[in-house]
């Protein structure tokens with residue numbers, strides 16, 4: 001048996017323990033977007049720190065700047081001379097559960113059905129942190145050492161767009177200095193087939209509030225003469241998408257570069273089954289897919305901007321009465337194509353909204369956190385190491401893929417250390433419904449991911 005075989009066997013023997021540890025983390029509702037859950041995010045950080053310590057990481061501590069949700073840091077820096085330092089990233093905060101009644105089981109009580117573990121944060125991204133811990137301890141518990149130096153960073157505010165990331169990096173640059181970044185916050189191409197992600201969309205967001213009145217008035221006494229801010233808001237929102245469902249913000253497409261033939265050809269050949277994708281997402285039978293039909297599905301998902309109205313505040317239906325209410329607000333979230341700058345998109349959105357506000361309603365426009373897209377060239381020794389490791393762990397080659405989501409951490413972090421390679425893998429798959437209701441993790445693939453990380457630490461040894 002080689003040291004690698006021993007480490008793989010140890011990871012395999014720890015399957016049940018890994019699952020128990022993951023379940024304990026999923027039970028903590030560490031919702032970074034919810035101010036009432038601050039203590040839970042803190043409890044999640046404490047539990048994550050305990051996990052890292054139990055798996056042999058050293059100098060484990062909580063860190064943060066200003067009033068950020070806690071990051072968890074740890075390291076093991078005793079590899080033989082010349083070995084590189086690998087930074088293992090995941091995040092311990094989660095999205096809100098959405099509509100709890102739509103969950104088939106309690107979002108914060110992990111439940112297995114059909115080989116998948118259901119629960120908020122099961123796939124995004126508590127499984128990522130537990131995978132890192134197990135890859136480390138598989139080596140430490142057998143060889144007593146790791147093939148490379150390792151630093152671990154488990155973030156606590158990824159799901160709110162990493163608002164303190166740049167100041168955190170400035171404050172902790174020496175403790176985080178590394179040669180290659182491994183992020184377990186992406187996912188597999190499909191069940192059984194690993195993915196290696198080289199492209200992420202960016203993010204921009206804003207609240208638009210339209211106000212018509214000092215306070216609510218009787219709709220019978222005033223309707224027909226006094227403007228309804230909810231209808232006004234609906235008109236503005238409708239102006240933001242065209243008939244195909246594409247973003248229609250004035251000027252927005254100027255920075256969106258069409259794909260070259262070479263780039264289009266590099267999109268996985270498993271394209272193009274939009275209907276199958278729609279079914280996997282749970283689209284209703286009469287609803288059809290949106291976006292320019294001249295583009296492929298993955299081009300739309302990875303390389304073109306999109307707009308989502310993620311929240312509306314008006315009067316709830318329950319308790320509503322015949323009134324024109326004073327104001328209505330929508331929160332808009334945009335995914336950005338590579339090359340689009342969040343600040344510029346926000347200014348385009350602001351100008352568009354100002355032009356489309358009807359009836360002279362008062363507009364209050366509030367820009368929220370943004371992040372540019374990220375793309376890398378998936379070649380070179382680090383990517384070769386990751387491909388070999390994923391092939392060894394899953395028994396099949398990884399698909400080089402883009403992701404329509406955003407991980408604001410990747411670009412600034414890689415840049416802070418001179419453009420180090422960033423390897424994005426992760427525990428999710430197209431059925432994981434991350435951010436949605438009934439989020440789940442494929443347990444079999446998760447163990448293959450852990451095995452891949454065990455391989456990866458060895459593969460990066462000479463990188």
Ligand SMILES: [Zn+2]
Nearest residue numbers: 124125158185
């Ligand atoms: Zn995530």
